[in-house]
Amino acid sequence: MRLITHNMLQCHAKNCNSNNFPLQLSQVEIVNQETEFNPMFLRNMLPKLEWNALVKTALQINVTLPTVLPESTTDDLDEEFLKTLHGILLETHILQGAMTCPNCNRVYPIKDGIPNMLLNETEA
Amino acid sequence: MSRPEHKAPPEIFYNDDEARKYTSNSRIQSIQAEMALRALELLNLPENETCFLLDIGCGSGLSGEILDEENHIWVGLDISPSMLQVALDREVEGDLFLQDVGQGIGFRPGTFDGAISISALQWLCNADQQSHNPKSRLNRFFSTLYASLRRGARAIFQFYPENDDQCELIMSVAMRCGFEGGLVVDYPNSKKAKKYYLCLFAGQIPGRQKQQIPQALGEDES
């Protein structure tokens, strides 16, 4: 799972409807996979990102991002910054680990890059 | 012809053997690719733009490969671990999730620019466990899907409805969850080529013309 997807993910247990984002990563094994740089896609995705959550997640994998998304967001962000974002959002894959919901503490394991989101009967 | 969804739940039916057989069957490959392309066309995305898409019941990634070829970034959900393993082996680009969409999906509001689903929706109408109620599972699925889509985004489901009642149930639940849209039946007069696409709109795009149900293909042919 790429970090862009993690930034969109929240807990879906039945009665867990608030404070259920971002899922806290732990014991992660990450891998970097190069992929084509697509500045237009990044610009389109920027408004959808939860910046604070991304900063927090990036810190967990030892990448420091500016705490505030640079002003004048979409059009004239410099290439250098977009390339950093590209590396974090689209080239960083979580291979193994776990994600914990900050609200209900449900743990979703990640194996071979695939999060297991199956709920048991009482949670669904 | 017996329907696979009557034999066993999808995660059991598509075991390692079936998942591999299914994926390596060249006839299935070309039909799935064709339907994925048609679904993508019905999504009506802006031209030459890379979009963030959801593939519901992505299986071994046959439809995802089409999304890759068209340069989109995608997330795929499937309940069969064997199918997902084949997708991993085939090195598709999308992010894969082991998920029962009848339990709802967990993406933040407005995440996706569109969703496609190829040959999966009919599975959701089964009651594989005593606790399964197809109507409430459909409701949970459509309501969480609606929330995860950008306003005005579309969700296109190619599926094999079992009968009119099933079609009606699916449509009525989707509409109750806020979707607009309807059914597109391609080649309705051909026994072989006839295909059902449920075209759902997550509302309208502000300031744009109202979305209309797309034109079906081959309506005059027989």
Ligand SMILES: [Zn+2]
């Ligand atoms: Zn939760």
